[in-house]
Amino acid sequence: MSEMLRREIPLGLATIIIAILLxxxxxxxEFTRGISAILQDWAVVVVATGAGIGVINIVMRGIGNIxxxxxxxxxxxxxxxxxxxxxxxxxxxxxxxxxxxxxxxxNMYLPIDSSIYxxxxxxxxSSFYRTFRVRSxxxxxxxxxxxxxxxxxxxxxxxxxxxxxxxxKWLLDIPITAAARGFKIVTALGIVGFTIRTMLWHEKxxxxxxx
Amino acid sequence: xxxxxxxxxxxxxLIILILIFYPLIYPLGLPIHIEDLTRKYYQAIEDLxxxxxxxxxxxxxxxxxxxxxxxxxxxxxxxxxxxxxKFIQVSFYRADCAVLFETMVLSEVDRTKKEYGVEWINxxxxxxxxxxxxxxxxxxxxxxxxxxxxxxxxxxxMKEMKSMEDVDxxxxxxxxxxxxxxxxxxxxxxxxxxxxxxxxxxVPDLLTYVEAGMVYGILGGLSGAAQYEYLTGKPGxxxxxxxxxxxxxxxxxxxxxxxxxxxxxxxxSGGRE
Amino acid sequence: MLIMLVTxxxxxxxxxxxxxGKEVSMRAIPGFDAIPEAVGRAAELGRPVHYTPGYTLGGxxxxxxxxxxxxxxxxxxxxASYTAxxxxxxxxxxxxxxxxxxxxxxxxxxYRAENREVPPNATRFISTEQYAYAAGxxxxxxxxxxxxxxxxxxxxxxAMQFAEGGSYIGAxxxxxxxxxxxxxxxxxxxxxxxxxxxxxxxxxYIDKEPASLGSLLGLDLLRAILIGLTxxxxxxxxxxxxxxxNILKT
Numbered sequence: 018m019s020e021m022l023r024r025e026i027p028l029g030l031a032t033i034i035i036a037i038l039l040x041x042x043x044x045x046x047e048f049t050r051g052i053s054a055i056l057q058d059w060a061v062v063v064v065a066t067g068a069g070i071g072v073i074n075i076v077m078r079g080i081g082n083i084x085x086x087x088x089x090x091x092x093x094x095x096x097x098x099x100x101x102x103x104x105x106x107x108x109x110x111x112x113x114x115x116x117x118x119x120x121x122x123x124n125m126y127l128p129i130d131s132s133i134y135x136x137x138x139x140x141x142x143s144s145f146y147r148t149f150r151v152r153s154x155x156x157x158x159x160x161x162x163x164x165x166x167x168x169x170x171x172x173x174x175x176x177x178x179x180x181x182x183x184x185x186k187w188l189l190d191i192p193i194t195a196a197a198r199g200f201k202i203v204t205a206l207g208i209v210g211f212t213i214r215t216m217l218w219h220e221k222x223x224x225x226x227x228x
Numbered sequence: 229x230x231x232x233x234x235x236x237x238x239x240x241x242l243i244i245l246i247l248i249f250y251p252l253i254y255p256l257g258l259p260i261h262i263e264d265l266t267r268k269y270y271q272a273i274e275d276l277x278x279x280x281x282x283x284x285x286x287x288x289x290x291x292x293x294x295x296x297x298x299x300x301x302x303x304x305x306x307x308x309x310x311x312x313x314k315f316i317q318v319s320f321y322r323a324d325c326a327v328l329f330e331t332m333v334l335s336e337v338d339r340t341k342k343e344y345g346v347e348w349i350n351x352x353x354x355x356x357x358x359x360x361x362x363x364x365x366x367x368x369x370x371x372x373x374x375x376x377x378x379x380x381x382x383x384x385x386m387k388e389m390k391s392m393e394d395v396d397x398x399x400x401x402x403x404x405x406x407x408x409x410x411x412x413x414x415x416x417x418x419x420x421x422x423x424x425x426x427x428x429x430x431v432p433d434l435l436t437y438v439e440a441g442m443v444y445g446i447l448g449g450l451s452g453a454a455q456y457e458y459l460t461g462k463p464g465x466x467x468x469x470x471x472x473x474x475x476x477x478x479x480x481x482x483x484x485x486x487x488x489x490x491x492x493x494x495x496x497s498g499g500r501e
Numbered sequence: 502m503l504i505m506l507v508t509x510x511x512x513x514x515x516x517x518x519x520x521x522g523k524e525v526s527m528r529a530i531p532g533f534d535a536i537p538e539a540v541g542r543a544a545e546l547g548r549p550v551h552y553t554p555g556y557t558l559g560g561x562x563x564x565x566x567x568x569x570x571x572x573x574x575x576x577x578x579x580x581a582s583y584t585a586x587x588x589x590x591x592x593x594x595x596x597x598x599x600x601x602x603x604x605x606x607x608x609x610x611x612y613r614a615e616n617r618e619v620p621p622n623a624t625r626f627i628s629t630e631q632y633a634y635a636a637g638x639x640x641x642x643x644x645x646x647x648x649x650x651x652x653x654x655x656x657x658x659x660a661m662q663f664a665e666g667g668s669y670i671g672a673x674x675x676x677x678x679x680x681x682x683x684x685x686x687x688x689x690x691x692x693x694x695x696x697x698x699x700x701x702x703x704x705x706y707i708d709k710e711p712a713s714l715g716s717l718l719g720l721d722l723l724r725a726i727l728i729g730l731t732x733x734x735x736x737x738x739x740x741x742x743x744x745x746x747n748i749l750k751t
Contacts, residue, residue: 043502064560071598133632134291140665143237148689171477175261207701219712
């Protein structure tokens, strides 16, 4: 029975749910539309419940690190304290309207989030001048394309030398757009194949069934 | 010269930081070029007649505010300035997108120009991603209440705007993650003209829709926002940041060209990299 | 719907053919071939292996990003079996709390097969917030100094940060994502990169099971049909024949 609970039941459930959602996507029948809506609502609930698992994981790991006095153990205390404050203030009243919650979001979360995103600049620049070296013919082509693309993206280029925009615009309109389209199509095909394999019980690890 | 090939990345970062901060403090007023797609984005909103009905979505997370915040602010300023144009604002991506709209966008626009409930409604964040988008597109009463808890049947605008079929223009300010989903569920099934503002990285994604005639105008990143601010005549943070953007681009282009010249000459003279 | 039905039929057909003994040749995917090398390098250095399946909005439920992360979790099984075999510690950083039990189960089974215990703190949920997750992973790089960093799943701008961060600490990196905007960053900074659909072909490539290989053949057929259809549409569009285009629009 425990084997069935671990394997057949989750796989069977996955197959039924995928089949219903696929059918509903293509064929409009009120009955299946209702079931599909309920299933998707339940998916949202499951994902939200998963947040509880995440909190448990963080707290247990944090407590373990604090007890063993691992490196930066005091930051674990701070993490747990701030998690509790944000959770409690977020729940008070209409979601996200408590003054403390708003203050934390506007004055702590937003600047920190933006700062970490801004750090991508450092990574991109160091990678950029390290990567674009003309080591081969292909690298030379890549280098030339990169220069024209950057000239197109630089706001000043249009103001002082509009002719330099033409190669960059052609690159963006033709090869880059074509590649983006092709990429989307093949990725979608990969997802379709992956989903169908899951439905046919050929991708068991996605359900947590590992053999 | 070959020392350039092993330049410490921190020196490059320092130069970039100087190039970013200097024009913010001492604006250089470098020339600006208005792209076609930015002009079309501006024109799509400018051409709205009194009585036009618009749906806007703002789905950018906090980390992207630096790049896309000016786009959002400029767009909503323009909308609030358009007399007689009515709009519904909604977010589907995450709850903090709606919080950003409340705290960062609404504090910058002149809210006295439009009467709430009659000329504009804020639906806030709707949970459910694609399901919510699809349900909302079919019936604007789906959320039952607006972002402030007011029942939708009490708001006069809801008598005019019932579903996407009533909409004249769809405007989306998105990170690059949700563009496909948003377009697929909201404007495309109803054939609604669309303009989109996104990160510079997301422009190729939106371009595929421009080629297909589904999207008419694009604002790409900070540069797009600056051009839009110039067109609306309301300079903001984006225009101020444009000089920094230009200088950093030119510096990096020059750096990589010089490094490659040194690299090729070092290699051809038998030196080591 | 027609394309979906054709796909399902093609998959069934080719799975049957491969089970009957049809030979399938696949081109080499260096990214997968390098996984044992990466784990071996970490073993030599005495450092752990880092693995992350990436970031999604709304968890695994996200229709666009979820499959990429799920594919990453499939590949984790293979990576975990190598680390278990060599006795190399592995730690998995997650941005999806609902993936925690999946990862724990995967690691438990891989390590149990080699009569080893799962390393402590191997499953680490960081945060559902993108940049909090990025900051958590980067700080783990500085603390743990992994010898190999395997990034397989769906990524956003944190891809660049992970790739450069791994490069900074000298880790061997294998990156794979179905996110088109992040591929260039992985190519620039990782030692090996998997592009788009290669991520979803993992199981077939690694375990060579008939079902997995057959499904890849079925998708190849679908790809050929789509290429043919594209060329046909382009020719008919240029010739001014709108009939086929109108049929496909409905």
